[in-house]
Amino acid sequence: MRECEKVLDYFNDELSEGEKEQFERHLESCEDCREEIEELRSLTDDLPFSSEPVDPPEGMKDRVLGAVFAEEETEEKSQEEENVVPLEQHLEQDSSREVDRPTRSNRQAWLMRGLAAALVASLVGNVFALTGGEETVSEPPAVESTDQVNQRVSLEGESTPARASAAMIRQNGSQLLTLQAEQLEPLQGDEVYQVWLLNGDEPYRAGTFVANQNGEGAVAFSMDQLPSELDWDAVAISKEPNAQSQTPQGEVILSSSL
Amino acid sequence: MMALITEKKGCVMSNRDLEYYQKMIEGDKQSLEAIYDKYEKLLYSFVIKLSSDHSLAEEVLQEVFIKLWTQKAKYDNTKGKFSSWIVTITRYTAIDIIRSKKESVSLEEETDVPEEQSESVEDLVEWKEKSSTIRKALDQLSDEQRKIVDLFYFKGCSQSVIAKECDLPLGTVKGRLRLALKHLRKNLATVKGGIRDA
Incomplete structure (x- = not known):
């Protein structure tokens, strides 16, 4: 031609x-x-x-703009050291769901009080719930089948139906914290769920994630970024106004002692 | 007189679009939302005309607004109106997604437009102004001309597919299409003129 x-x-x-x-x-x-x-x-x-006018379906705006802004989140965050990981449908590590839920320890109450002191009411301009889902940019690190689970706990909270389980995994000489949560409330605007590891009263950032439209979220965090000499007393999830909080600014929704 | 007013409105609208667009580039979510609100229904209806698939239409819109927001597609106001630009992006995105799904909708099938609405196209003045005149102008084309416009523009078919569908030698497709489009333009002028006279 x-x-x-x-x-x-x-x-x-x-x-x-x-x-x-x-x-x-x-x-x-x-x-x-x-x-x-x-x-x-x-x-x-x-x-x-x-074109003949056709009415868009209910909720399309929230879904579309949610995905658009989630896209931005993931792009921005992938520049940072930690990943904000919307949960993919098929996560590896399904075994961690089989855990029996441990009894709640006294430590839990202490933890909620301790962190409550640091709380600030957190509400930024409501934009859209992040829907995450298909728009994932970064994938959780692949985990080899030879990984060894060192410790596994279930996180619970007083005022939420949400549940989460966390596991510390030894992988090629490194420590990895993985966490999966479900029945999470939708986030607003720039809000994220932030995972914390606590050494005494001192919180350390241990991964950031958002919930998908089914209220599921997950994170895989390399603990090599944290001081190795510390013993971890507890793990907690708080809702933060954005992914930058260095200490918990928002409400702690789930926690467990370690 | 009528034409003058129309011009002026169009002008004001695209200025506002440009304003929204520039704020959006600076990261203003409200401005993206404003653009979304303004074009949602037109783009959605347009993709349904292109694909007659509702779930696909939502996917296309999402992709279009991701392109907008992440600036994978950039609007240059020296090259035309924002509305023309965003429908063009939408058309290419739709063609792309339709192709990638390889769900070849049979070309023989008459595209039925579901949940068709009443007359009101309240959201977008430009749409409101143009829709009935364009439809009338399209109606005035011969069946053959309408078909070639449909296959080329709305279905995004290749020249060889159009040749086959319209039973034309490959080399004549372009000429026939241009003729049909020019005819359409002429009809458009007549229809508009008719309105002005009325």
């Missing part, structure tokens, strides 16, 4: 990458083709307006 015959297929993006490049080089020297394309553009300009 002569290059000038490819105008329609170029307009409809039907050319292969190679053909497209070749045609674009041709365009530089062929005024007729440039004019034809411009003419096609201007002649078809009004055609979209012939």
Whole structure:
């Protein structure tokens, strides 16, 4: 096919990458083709307006914009050392769901009080609940089957139906904290769920995540980023106004002693 | 007179679009929301016209607004109106997604437009102004011309598919299409003129 015959297929993006490049080089020297394309553009300009109005389905705006802003979140966060990981449908590590729920210890009450002192009411401009789901950019690190689970706990909270389980896994000489949560409340705006590990009263950031539209979230955090000499007393999840909190600014919703 | 008013409205609208767009680039979520609110129904209806698939329409819109927000697609106001730009992005995104799904909707099937609505196209003045004239102008084309416009623009078919569907030699497709589109433009002018006279 002569290059000038490819105008329609170029307009409809039907050319292969190679053909497209070749045609674009041709365009530089062929005024007729440039004019034809411009003419096609201007002649078809009004055609979209012939569409019969159809009402979009209920909740589409929230879903679409939720996904759009979630996209931004994941892109921004992937620049940082920690990952904000919307839960994929199929997570490995399903075994951690089989844990029996341990009895709640006294430590829990202490923990809730201790962190409550640091709380600040957290509400930023309501934008949209993040829906996460399919728009995942970063994947949780793959975990080899030879990993060894050192410790596993279930996290509970007083005022939420949400539940989570956390496990510390030894992988190739490194410690990994994995955590899965379900029945989480939807987040607003820039809010995130932040995981904390506590050494005494001192909280350390241990992963950030958002909930998908089913209220599920998960995180895999490399504990190599934390001081190795510390013993961890507890693990907790708080809702934070954004992913930058260095200490808990929001409500602690779930926790467990270790 | 009528044409003048229309011009002016169109102008004001695209200025506001540009304003929203520029704020959006600076990261203003409300501005993206404003653009979304304004174009949601047009783009959704447009994709349904392209694909007659509701779930796909939502997917396309999501992709379009991700492109907008992450600036994978950039609007240049020296190259035309924002509305033309966003419908073009939407069309290419739809064609892309339809192709990738390889759900080849039979071309023979008459595209039925589901849940069709009453006349009101309240959201977008431009749509309101143009929709009935364009539909009338399209109606005035011969069946053959309407078909070639439909296959080319709304179905995004390749030249060879159009040749096959319309039973035309490959080399004549482009000429026929241009003729049909020019005819459409002429009809459009006549329809508009008719309204002005009335």
